[in-house]
Amino acid sequence: MRLLVLCLLILASGAAQAHASGASYLRIIADGGERIDVLWDIAVADLSMPLELDVDGDGALTAIEIDARRPAIAQFALQRIGIHRGGGDCRLSIGELESRQRNSEEFLRLKFDGVCSRQGPIDVSTSLFFGSRAYSALLDLRTRNGRFPAALSMDSANWTEPTVASVSGTLLRFLREGFRHVLIGYDHIAFLLLLLLPSVLRRTNSGWSAATSGRAVVLDLLKIVTTFTIAHSVTLGLATTGAVRVPSQPIEVVIAASIVIAGVLNLFPDASRWRLRLAFGFGFVHGFGFANALAEIGDEGTRLAPMLAGFNLGVEFAQLSIVGLTLPVLWLLSRNSRYANRLMPALSLATALTGAVWFAGRL
């Protein structure tokens, strides 16, 4: 029981962050003249706390509350962006500010007019991460040299335009982003762990018993993880290229539901035959979850191939790292009968309950 409480506490501690892996969307258009256009979309909910937008404290933001603070919002954002060109500062002035929807979420689009005194590669830096390592600024820089997507975060808050648009550079940048996205995405890790937990066990007539063949375990797991990977790669590709558009809110809800279902199924040995189908089915949904962030800067299909490939590879590397680190530990734990009888069900239940909390919070 103590173990269950501990698991719940630890998992619940990530609950807030699991939902706070947000992003702002920064588009910079520099056509070669001294003027540049900057469009920055920031979620209203993210701005609410530091700018105290909820004046009446009722937990809901109205257009009046947002309108009253528009100059402050623009100033707040302006302080958190720096653009240089050819080593010289670009002066930004506040332009229009308008509301718009992104993935069913309310955003403010801030327009800045920039004047850069020098020519040369553009350098962008930002500090708008709301104190969260899970938060990204997704950059879409368009210059005469090409289009440069990039992701900025607290750990990498500065980006400089390469002299030529480099496919390998984009691939590597997004490989890192894909890796990071899995490691900070608690819900994805939770689902993956739920697939892993019973993988070191075998179903018997009386319940679970420890698997005896390590090779069989690895092969079985490989099958499940590959199935999951294929499924989410398909939807990641479809959604990022714009072939399919699904709003993020229902996807987030279904991802939370997938954790609840996977956790509960782990309690029933007979349900283990469903794991492969579960991985395949929910793999599609998790792919949409990954794609929602990338889709916002990818509306030109084939140009996004290196970005998509890099991101997907990063996701796979992260998943394999988790499997590689976790499986030996689970294998050792499973040599004790208490793993099958107590620890595995307790961890599954705790994760399922955490999923239920996320589910409720995302409705």
Next chain:
Amino acid sequence: MNRLRTGVFATLLGLAAELAPAGAHAHEFWVEPSTFTVPVGGRVAARLCVGDGYEGWSLARNTQRIEKFVAAGPSGVQPLLGLDGSDPAGIARLTAPGGYVIAYRSNRAFTELPADEFDEYLADKGLEKIAAQREQTGAGRGKVREAYSRHSKALIRVGDAAGKLVDRPMNLRLEIVAEADLLGARLDALRFFRLLHDGKPLAGALVTAARPGTADENLKARTDAEGRAGFRLPTPGMWRVAAVHMIEAPANVGADWESLWASLTFELPSPLSSIAPAAPAARNAACRNRIVASTAQVRP
């Protein structure tokens, strides 16, 4: 082995408790200057911070909320300047040597809490009288609407780094005032603070002393009949002394209760720094460790 298991369990539990997201309400508020020691003519930037323990974030300047945001010292009283939305919220150049007090006073804002959470918050802040009053009057279990305002100060030394660190009343509705020179005693000496409500001593209030940006346990004391509370502050660095007072909200305010939040921040230098004064290092703001995701929904 059992002890080891218990220890590991306790450690993980503590870790989980540290990581667990705190409620959005009942966080402390304080003014955090970019530095507590400024050369004559130097600039100080002040952040408005919210949080508890390790967790904290800064609020942007909100001109709709500021009633007073000044630095008072030997050169007089001057406003902390900034544009609406700026973070740090205010900047001032301090031109005369001596002690300055940065004072911030907000107007009322509002919040709503479910009754259970409100009762927890009352217990946490030592507001048992209000809890008893709610019970006596048979308060319902619906949401509780509260008006709150913030009254915070920070102490700065300008010029001579070995000088005194003295406080003064700044005409805040709820105010913590350090009684004597905070640097006039050994690091582990008992230091006294007075809690004033509308300029008069407030007795029986819970006062806490904490080191923002750390997971250190808060020190707690109750004010005596003269509004005094004493603490031994054994560690050098930034300290925040804070208190909350609650009253029934006036009829025209549109709330059930009104709370006043006071804090005083200052820095106790390391004893070694008086032997070998070092150039002031850039401080990593304690209130920028983490931000809690807002739960506010946008109403169509």
